[in-house]
Amino acid sequence: xxxxxxxxxxxxxxxxxxxxxxxxxxxxxxxxxxxxxxxxxxxxxxxxxxxxxxxxxxxxxxxxxxxxxxxxxxxxxxxxxxxxxxxxxxxxxxxxxxxxxxxxxxxxxxxxxxxxxxxxxxxxxxxxxxxxxxxxxxxxxxxxxxxxxxxxxxxxxxxxxxxxxxxxxxxxxxxxxxxxxxxxxxxxxxxxxxxxxxxxxxxxxxxxxxxxxxxxxxxxxxxxxxxxxxxxxxxxxxxxxxxxxxxxxxxxxxxxxxxxxxxxxxxxxxxxxxxxxxxxxxxxxxxxxxxxxxxxxxxxxxxxxxxxxxxxxxxxxxxxxxxxxxxxxxxxxxxxxxxxxxxxxxxxxxxxxxxxxxxxxxxxxxxxxxxxxxxxxxxxxxxxxxxxxxxxxxxxxxxxxxxxxxxxxxxxxxxxxxxxxxxxxxxxxxxxxxxxxxxxxxxxxxxxxxxxx
Numbered sequence: 212x213x214x215x216x217x218x219x220x221x222x223x224x225x226x227x228x229x230x231x232x233x234x235x236x237x238x239x240x241x242x243x244x245x246x247x248x249x250x251x252x253x254x255x256x257x258x259x260x261x262x263x264x265x266x267x268x269x270x271x272x273x274x275x276x277x278x279x280x281x282x283x284x285x286x287x288x289x290x291x292x293x294x295x296x297x298x299x300x301x302x303x304x305x306x307x308x309x310x311x312x313x314x315x316x317x318x319x320x321x322x323x324x325x326x327x328x329x330x331x332x333x334x335x336x337x338x339x340x341x342x343x344x345x346x347x348x349x350x351x352x353x354x355x356x357x358x359x360x361x362x363x364x365x366x367x368x369x370x371x372x373x374x375x376x377x378x379x380x381x382x383x384x385x386x387x388x389x390x391x392x393x394x395x396x397x398x399x400x401x402x403x404x405x406x407x408x409x410x411x412x413x414x415x416x417x418x419x420x421x422x423x424x425x426x427x428x429x430x431x432x433x434x435x436x437x438x439x440x441x442x443x444x445x446x447x448x449x450x451x452x453x454x455x456x457x458x459x460x461x462x463x464x465x466x467x468x469x470x471x472x473x474x475x476x477x478x479x480x481x482x483x484x485x486x487x488x489x490x491x492x493x494x495x496x497x498x499x500x501x502x503x504x505x506x507x508x509x510x511x512x513x514x515x516x517x518x519x520x521x522x523x524x525x526x527x528x529x530x531x532x533x534x535x536x537x538x539x540x541x542x543x544x545x546x547x548x549x550x551x552x553x554x555x556x557x558x559x560x561x562x563x564x565x566x567x568x569x570x571x572x573x574x575x576x577x578x579x580x581x582x583x584x585x586x587x588x589x590x591x592x593x594x595x596x597x598x599x600x601x602x603x604x605x606x607x608x609x610x611x612x613x614x615x616x617x618x619x620x621x622x623x624x625x626x627x628x629x630x631x632x633x634x635x636x637x638x639x640x641x642x643x644x645x646x647x648x649x650x651x652x653x654x655x656x657x658x659x660x661x662x663x664x
Contacts, residue, residue: 229350234264236271237289240502242354246474248289249348249355254300254322254363260293266379267291267361273384274391279464279471279551282504286475292351296322301364301378307333315366326362326376336368337376344374356474357395359387385455392452392459396467401453404440410466411452413444423462425553430461465552472561476585477502477509477545481565483579491531491571498526499543499565508549510558514542514658517648534571540655541567559588559659566656584656592662595638599649599657604630606652611635613661614646621645637663 239245250271252263268291275284298320305313307329314333324344330337338344338360348355358374361383369377369386371393377386392398399409408414415421416434423446426432437443445453447460459467480500489495501509513520513527516539520527529541543565546558554560568580585602611625611633624636635647640663649657 229346231295231347231351232260232293233351234291234293235288236268236291237275237284237287239285239288240479242288244475244479244502245288246286246356246471247352247354248287248357248359249292249352250289250359250361251292251324251344251347252294252296252361252363253324253326254296254298254320255294256297256299257295259299259363260295263293263361263363264291266383270359270361270377270384270387274387277388277458279459279468282506282549282551283468283471284505285502286471286504290352292347294323294347296320296363298322299363301336301362301366302327303366304329309333322363324360326360328366328368330370334368335370336362336364336366336378337370337372337374341374357391359391382455385451388451388459389455392463392467396463396470398452398463398466401445401447401450404437404443411446411450411460411462414442416444425555426461426465432461461551461553465554468547468549468552469554469561472547473587475502476563476583477547478563478565478583481543481581481583483567483581485579485581487579489569489579491534491569494528494530495569496526496528497541497543497567499545501525501545504547504549508547510546510548512544514544514655516540517655517658531571534569536571538653539569539571541569542655542658543567544658556591556662559591559661562586562588562659564656566654568654580654582654582656586657588657588659588661592664593637594664596634596636597661598628599633599635601631601633605633608652609633610650612648612650613637613640614648616644616646637661 250267255263271289275281300318300320301322302320303318305317310333324338326336326338328336330339360374360376362378364378365380366378367380367382369390371390375390375394377383377390399405399412401411413422418424418427421434423432432446434444435448446462449457450460450463451457452463478499479502482498483489511523511525513522515533516535544562546562564584566582587600589598591597605627611623613621613623615621626634628634642663645661647659647661648655
């Protein structure tokens with residue numbers, strides 16, 4: 212029994228050692244409604260932690276002064292985790308194969324994460340095993356989305372993978388942007404043609420089918436071969452993914468925005484919610500608190516019982532005479548109409564809906580039924596079928612109704628591929644534009660246009 216107590220205390224001390232002071236650097240809302248950035252330090256002793264916090268804030272400020280992060284600043288929170296290292300600095304074994312070592316003095320400080328230069332190539336500052344990073348994140352900021360490790364050295368270096376790494380070098384702020392391009396948006400380097408297709412790297416040179424065809428001829432976007440690998444192509448000649456001191460090209464900006472859209476709903480809150488009561492016999496105000504891009508590019512719509520209302524505001528007043536006897540459904544839909552994205556029919560790629568259900572037969576103060584749904588609908592245009600993916604599960608009581616532009620109901624086959632993925636078969640339909648309504652448990656949750664080509 213005593214041995215178990217000692218073991219328990221030892222494990223507890225290890226867990227306690229993983230907990231560090233966490234400093235909010237930027238807070239725009241609840242973490243579950245934002246993309247959460249965790250900045251960890253390595254090689255900073257207790258006396259050097261003020262310098263770490265200052266440097267972390269500086270890199271963060273620079274990040275959100277660059278496009279497209281500055282347009283979506285309201286979608287992020289950020290925290291600095293003040294990890295204490297026993298000794299100052301970053302390891303440099305002097306073992307890199309790509310340079311004549313040592314480029315700068317060999318060192319082996321006892322830093323917390325064991326981060327080091329020469330992980331593959333000389334300038335790649337990283338860690339071989341990230342278990343300690345995972346432990347620190349779990350103990351201090353478990354709801355993180357993006358991680359950046361700031362190393363206490365003025366030597367140039369950085370790496371991007373699951374985590375992004377950078378130093379205090381004069382180019383550090385640019386390094387942050389570049390490395391987060393890898394770890395956050397899965398962008399490729401554009402200064403060399405590494406293996407594999409990426410958003411900003413391809414072997415396709417046909418202007419009609421290349422990934423960034425919608426951007427060709429705009430803002431310097433083209434089809435540029437890699438010098439050392441002419442069978443591979445990049446979209447731009449001076450993107451930050453190629454040259455640190457440049458900005459993101461339009462193709463990379465679009466990729467970052469699409470990543471943001473995939474992680475965060477533009478809806479922060481809505482009212483009435485499921486804890487609210489309403490009087491069906493009085494005017495009811497419905498409102499949605501949105502997370503606004505800078506400038507605001509969100510487009511709103513309201514649909515009551517299948518009829519689109521005139522309002523495009525984030526609030527609307529519904530009067531009793533607008534409601535039918537029995538069940539009524541009010542649907543709010545929001546999409547981001549940013550010009551920084553040129554994805555075909557982007558309004559159906561990422562959209563968020565709030566659905567309220569009201570029963571006019573109840574004359575007291577019934578509880579309101581409200582649901583928030585986040586969807587992706589693709590491809591659009593579609594040839595044979597299209598898919599709807601939700602972040603939550605559909606019920607088994609689901610119905611898909613298609614209308615042509617004259618309002619005629621068009622029967623279609625549909626089904627659930629998984630509990631969160633719905634397919635709709637339009638193979639036999641003529642080419643044209645249709646309107647798709649989806650109900651879940653008899654409640655309207657989607658009302659969107661779909662193009663058959």
